[in-house]
Amino acid sequence: MGSSRSGVIDLLRLVPQGGPAICNVSVTNLCNATCDFCNFAHDKGFVTDRRSLDASRFADSLARLKEQAGVRFVTFMGGEPLLHKNIVEMVQTATDMGVQPTMVTNGWLLPPKADALADAGITTLFISIDAADPLVHEKNRGLKGVCERIREATAKLQARGVTVIASVAMTRLIPNYLALARFVKELGFSAITFSYPRKAALGSNSLVWSEDSELVDMSTAELIAAFDGAESARGIIPVHNPRAGLADMRRRLTGQGERFTCHAGYKYFYMDWNYDLWRCEDWDKPISSVWDFTPEKMLRDACQACTTDCYRDASIMLHFPVAIGDAFAQMRQGRPVAAFRALADKRILGSIGAIAGHGSRLSRLAGTG
Secondary structure, eight states: OHHHHHHHHHHHHHGGGTSOEEEEEEOBSOOSOOOTTOTTOTTTOOOOSOOBOOGGGHHHHHHHHHHHHOEEEEEEESSOGGGSTTHHHHHHHHHHTTOEEEEEEOSTTOGGGHHHHHHHTOOEEEEEEOOSSHHHHHHHHTOTTHHHHHHHHHHHHHHTTOEEEEEEEOSTTOSOHHHHHHHHHHTTOSEEEEEOOOOSOOSSSOOOOOTTOTTSOOOHHHHHHHHHHHHHGGGTSOBSSOHHHHHHHHHHHTTSOOSOOBOBTTTEEEEOTTSEEESOTTOSSOSEEGGGOOGGGOOOSOBOSOOOHHHHHHHHHHHHHHHHHHHHHHHHTTOHHHHHHHHTOTTHHHHHHHHHTTHHHHHHHHTOO
């Protein structure tokens, strides 16, 4: 009961500041897979300087992010995060500090570490799936037999109360989204989330792109069909992407323009294996070293430059708490009309709907469910 109450109080304390923030942490640039649409692939030769996060400094970095940026969610990524020898300890560190840990993995190394991750406090875990056919998925990953390892891991994790979500990149490997939804459900996933295809190089040192992959070199018509397919998957399995997010991507593709802007640099950040803190993976220079970060260095300029789903979709959920924070700021300055306008934004309903779709995850952060 005490931890539940403290979690709720912590979240309420962040409301006047626009709510909690999120940080993606790439703990290593190493990967054991050979995905055609990703330049972290170990057979492509892009990773020439192999690096992993110095785990001995992670607690201090997270404490700074929690204090200076209001970070309460951290997503461990790579490369392949399970290749980091101290990954379980870092997950435990986040949990002990009141920051909810999640992870994105290809699943190959997951079965023997599933219980340890659950013990350390993982409540949500994302596993990459590329196709509805296991042979197609395993060929793209270069990991023969990984689907059975994923099936074993999802069973273990679900038994421990961990929500396991299939993380799917929209590519030409998916001709039928309904078949894909049925496949991931059969593998034991409880939901699915879609990553939007990326061909152009990212500005940061992240290599989650491939300029020469035909799998992501998709036409506008193909992309619209993919977003329609992702929406149709909801009839079989819950889709993590907010409806408003998929609608915004269609609006972008058809030239209508998105309704929502990105909060990366303000409520969402990317930290690399060098402890450099970036606005996001698409930005061309870090904000600063995490050790030098202060709230004055936050960035907020209504960016719509890219379609990176983790930032854009999360920004839709963040829109409502940010609006509340804006209203508080206006009231502190004696501007009640401006405060009312902040809360009268028509986009707030879409944001509330997105938040409702992630209610269980938010309640776990608060310690109430």
